Amino acid sequence: MTAVIASDDHVPPEIVSSVFYSASVSDxxxxxxxxxxxxxxxxxxxxxxxxxxxxxxxxxxSTMPVEQLFPTLGGGxxxxxxxxxxxxxxxxxxxxxxxxxxxxxxxxxxSPGGRRWTVMxxxxxxxxxxxxxxxxxxxxxxxxxxxERSPVPTLLSEQGMRLAHVNDAFCGLVGRGADQMLGTGWIxxxxxxxxxxxxxxxxxxxxxxxxEVQARLVRDDGALRTTVIRFAHLFTPGVGAGxxxxxxxxxxxxxxxxxxxxxxxxxxLTGLPNRTLLAEYVAERFRPAxxxxxxxxxDLDNFKVVNDSLGHTSGDExxxxxxxxxxxxxxxxxxxxxxxxxxxxxxxxRVDEDDAVALAExxxxxxxxxxxxGGVDVRPHASVGVTVQTAEHVAPEELIRDCDIAMYQAKAGxxxxxxxxxxxxxxxxxxxxxxxxxxxDAIDDRAITLLYQPIxxxxxxxxxxxESLARWDHPVRGPISxxxxxxxxxxxxxxxxxxxxxxxxxxxxxxxxDRLTGAxxxxxxxxxxxxxxxxxxxxxxxxxxxQRHELHPSRxxxxxxxxxxxxxxxxxxxxxQQLRDLGVELAIDDFGTGYSSLAYLRHLPVQCLKVDRSFVxxxxxxxxxxxxxxxxxxxxxxxxxxxxxxxxxxxxDELGRLxxxxxxxxNLAEPMTGGHAAAWFAVHGETTT
Amino acid sequence: xxxxxxxxxxPVPAPVFDVETILAGIDTMAAQKPVAAQLVSVANSEDTSAxxxxxxxxxxxxxxxxxxxxxxxxxxxxxxRVTSLQFxxxxxxxxxxxxMATVALTDLDDESRLPENFWDFTxxxxxxxxxxxxxxxxxxxxxxxxGLLAQLGAALLxxxxxxxxxxxxxxxxxxxxxxxxxxxxxxINSLRxxxxxxEQWGFPAPMVVPLKHVDDYRAPEGALLRSCFExxxxxxxxxxxxxxxxxxxxxxxxxxxxxxxLDVVRADADELRRAMLxx
Numbered sequence: 001m002t003a004v005i006a007s008d009d010h011v012p013p014e015i016v017s018s019v020f021y022s023a024s025v026s027d028x029x030x031x032x033x034x035x036x037x038x039x040x041x042x043x044x045x046x047x048x049x050x051x052x053x054x055x056x057x058x059x060x061x062s063t064m065p066v067e068q069l070f071p072t073l074g075g076g077x078x079x080x081x082x083x084x085x086x087x088x089x090x091x092x093x094x095x096x097x098x099x100x101x102x103x104x105x106x107x108x109x110x111s112p113g114g115r116r117w118t119v120m121x122x123x124x125x126x127x128x129x130x131x132x133x134x135x136x137x138x139x140x141x142x143x144x145x146x147x148e149r150s151p152v153p154t155l156l157s158e159q160g161m162r163l164a165h166v167n168d169a170f171c172g173l174v175g176r177g178a179d180q181m182l183g184t185g186w187i188x189x190x191x192x193x194x195x196x197x198x199x200x201x202x203x204x205x206x207x208x209x210x211x212e213v214q215a216r217l218v219r220d221d222g223a224l225r226t227t228v229i230r231f232a233h234l235f236t237p238g239v240g241a242g243x244x245x246x247x248x249x250x251x252x253x254x255x256x257x258x259x260x261x262x263x264x265x266x267x268x269l270t271g272l273p274n275r276t277l278l279a280e281y282v283a284e285r286f287r288p289a290x291x292x293x294x295x296x297x298x299d300l301d302n303f304k305v306v307n308d309s310l311g312h313t314s315g316d317e318x319x320x321x322x323x324x325x326x327x328x329x330x331x332x333x334x335x336x337x338x339x340x341x342x343x344x345x346x347x348x349x350r351v352d353e354d355d356a357v358a359l360a361e362x363x364x365x366x367x368x369x370x371x372x373x374g375g376v377d378v379r380p381h382a383s384v385g386v387t388v389q390t391a392e393h394v395a396p397e398e399l400i401r402d403c404d405i406a407m408y409q410a411k412a413g414x415x416x417x418x419x420x421x422x423x424x425x426x427x428x429x430x431x432x433x434x435x436x437x438x439x440x441d442a443i444d445d446r447a448i449t450l451l452y453q454p455i456x457x458x459x460x461x462x463x464x465x466x467e468s469l470a471r472w473d474h475p476v477r478g479p480i481s482x483x484x485x486x487x488x489x490x491x492x493x494x495x496x497x498x499x500x501x502x503x504x505x506x507x508x509x510x511x512x513x514d515r516l517t518g519a520x521x522x523x524x525x526x527x528x529x530x531x532x533x534x535x536x537x538x539x540x541x542x543x544x545x546x547q548r549h550e551l552h553p554s555r556x557x558x559x560x561x562x563x564x565x566x567x568x569x570x571x572x573x574x575x576x577q578q579l580r581d582l583g584v585e586l587a588i589d590d591f592g593t594g595y596s597s598l599a600y601l602r603h604l605p606v607q608c609l610k611v612d613r614s615f616v617x618x619x620x621x622x623x624x625x626x627x628x629x630x631x632x633x634x635x636x637x638x639x640x641x642x643x644x645x646x647x648x649x650x651x652x653d654e655l656g657r658l659x660x661x662x663x664x665x666x667n668l669a670e671p672m673t674g675g676h677a678a679a680w681f682a683v684h685g686e687t688t689t
Numbered sequence: 690x691x692x693x694x695x696x697x698x699x700p701v702p703a704p705v706f707d708v709e710t711i712l713a714g715i716d717t718m719a720a721q722k723p724v725a726a727q728l729v730s731v732a733n734s735e736d737t738s739a740x741x742x743x744x745x746x747x748x749x750x751x752x753x754x755x756x757x758x759x760x761x762x763x764x765x766x767x768x769x770r771v772t773s774l775q776f777x778x779x780x781x782x783x784x785x786x787x788x789m790a791t792v793a794l795t796d797l798d799d800e801s802r803l804p805e806n807f808w809d810f811t812x813x814x815x816x817x818x819x820x821x822x823x824x825x826x827x828x829x830x831x832x833x834x835x836g837l838l839a840q841l842g843a844a845l846l847x848x849x850x851x852x853x854x855x856x857x858x859x860x861x862x863x864x865x866x867x868x869x870x871x872x873x874x875x876x877i878n879s880l881r882x883x884x885x886x887x888e889q890w891g892f893p894a895p896m897v898v899p900l901k902h903v904d905d906y907r908a909p910e911g912a913l914l915r916s917c918f919e920x921x922x923x924x925x926x927x928x929x930x931x932x933x934x935x936x937x938x939x940x941x942x943x944x945x946x947x948x949x950x951l952d953v954v955r956a957d958a959d960e961l962r963r964a965m966l967x968x
Contacts, residue, residue, distance in 0.1 A: 072901075074872055074876060074877055074878075074881065076708050076872070076875055076876010076877045077708075077876060077877045077881065077885070079707070079708060079876070080708060080709060080712060080882075083709055085713065086713075086716070088889060089888060089889055089891070090885065090889075091888060091894070158828070158829050158830055159780060159785070159829075160767050160780040160781070161765060161766030161767055162764075162765060162766060162829065164828065165823075179949075182829075183819070183820060183829065183953070184763070184766040187766050195768075199766070199767060199768055199770050200770065202767075203767070203770055203771075206776070206779050206780060207776065207779065237736070237737075239782060239783055239830070240739065240778070240779060240782040240783045240784075241739065241779045241782075
């Protein structure tokens, strides 16, 4: 409009008349011209659109006072609609011919001179707009119904942190009414410590992001709910940015997860942290070379007695009571963990050795108070191992290991003691660990070698068999006695490997001797088996070794110590029978040193008893009673006997007189390598044939 | 064609003051404050963005500072987190930016040129409107802006006729009485003058319609604004002669509903006033 007026002078008359014509006949545009006549303004002209909109006849319109058309305008307001210098825009009620008022947008534009105005009317509520508004209202109602009834707590922002809407689910979650939370009221429901994080995420959401934050909400009754609030950005054209937030209450889920985590890290019986948590706890606090960390390892003395005599329920009661006493005795902040079975560990920070020992003493005193279990007064005692962190501890698990060692020292020294792991003991323990590693390597590399000691017939004095003897020649430490490495192998789970090595190597050697010396080869080899090997696998292993080297089962005699047999007699008997069924011979080693039931002995499928070297040695002192009794017993049971450790000709003679079947000892032949044995048998074996 | 005779018009005494000069005065002010004028004209358009508004706003340091201050006020709950102008515009909303620009444009930020207690009353009015808006189905933000600008007409009348307006204010303790006196003197009352100005600038209907219906106690369109005038008067005017809230609110509010609103409004009014005014 402004452009037309500005260039009015330059528009050719035919164009002006063309525009005027289209305006005058238009029925979509309501145009009027008002002009000042005297002191009033009247309508001077109206187009077709205005006639249709207002319903007046053209003649009526063209003299009508302007205020007649706009009855809501007060006396002075007409001036503000028909301004001399500027166009004006209003929304006004317009009176139509029927007397009804129609709301219309009114735009007035003054002509130069300020006495005439073009008035444009636009009915604001036409059908299309009404339809659009109805659709928008329906959307609004749908959205509102959706959130209102939704079980998901939902917030709708107005500006910034201000809320325009909260649904029932949110009101229910925080236990407050919607009125209390609109605007900034809802901020009071956010835990003060979480408010900064929430505002930060609201900022991100207003900035266009989709974000979430974990925050605690404070209910009206003071209870806390932990929630995840998810914010999504909303933009309303012409208004600005806002957000929609949905809230997920994760309180119960977190509690459940915490319970699961607690169960994974705690002993269900005593409620104490378990081994896993103990390891994590020590690892978190362990700073190499820092010191100040101490571990106490407790093992209840005679717990097994309680369990066996009073039953497991009483045993559990005892453990629970011990746990309670431990918790009550340690300092606040110390950790008490159940390590396993009847073992407990206490971890303390910022203590020296004296403090740790003092705590151990307090603990043993507290534990030893009597408690009643199954009608019996029991005084729990514990052996306690104490370790205080030193510069030598490089890893957290070493602390636990060391206090475990110290506990074993305490136990070994007599029960109910406290032992502090000193430098020497730590060194010994480490040395032992190293030796275990080296033993494992030696077994893997077959660096464990066998020597063979001949066994002679007492009467003929000719060799009838050999005993395989394992030897470990350590590259640095030199020869290590079987009395050292066999128990070590048993303790560290290496005995199975060692046993298989001895069995296989013996069979291999027998086969080689057969090949090298033919008939002069040793007729039989005795192989020692540890108590720990005496299980259902042994017969198969023996058979496999024999088959691998194509040997007859009678070429092997299995030697088992008396004490090994007595550990689990029934199972031992079963295994021995299976071995016997294979055709291998069986001998009881070190007979007389254990406490065999003689009646039981009668039922074992063994062929031979080996008289322990200690009884043979007594012969020299004139005490041959036991050796004599063992040999007589064997004879009566139809068993043969091997006397070990024969070191003098006199002993050999005496044993012959007593009726021993076979002799073995340094005096007769020393243990020798496989190669030497081949040569030795080539010379001495011939005489046997 | 049916000819309907024109209904008789009530005789209206001629006003003694030419109100058009007041509106003409605004045009002069706009020329002196181009940034504010530009913000008033662009903020309402559908394709306005916070980025565009903050770009324009940045060239009026004083106005920008006030928007920042408002964005960080307790009213918006952002606790000083608003550090960029663009984000401040996002937080307060486009209509509020426009409202503040209108305040600057019409010199409402200069208290020396305003009737006594103008901002004290206005902030209470605006906060009451924002707080009660949801109960009347209105957007709180539009209600806040309406409250902030409702007295624009009164300020304009005061600018142009300090003495005459002062006399009206002193002589008429009630709103209705004062507005009738305004109509007698200026041909239009101050709220309708505000409506004319806001309509002229294209402010949305929810900010204009209530101004036209305040004096009609039967009109629900005016109920929120009428109620808020009542509440603001109770909070700011000594010895105010109260009108029952149920009456001014077309039955939407009871006296019990007003009590919590009073606390909220009282708490935030000072801060809002500081954000709206020049330092």
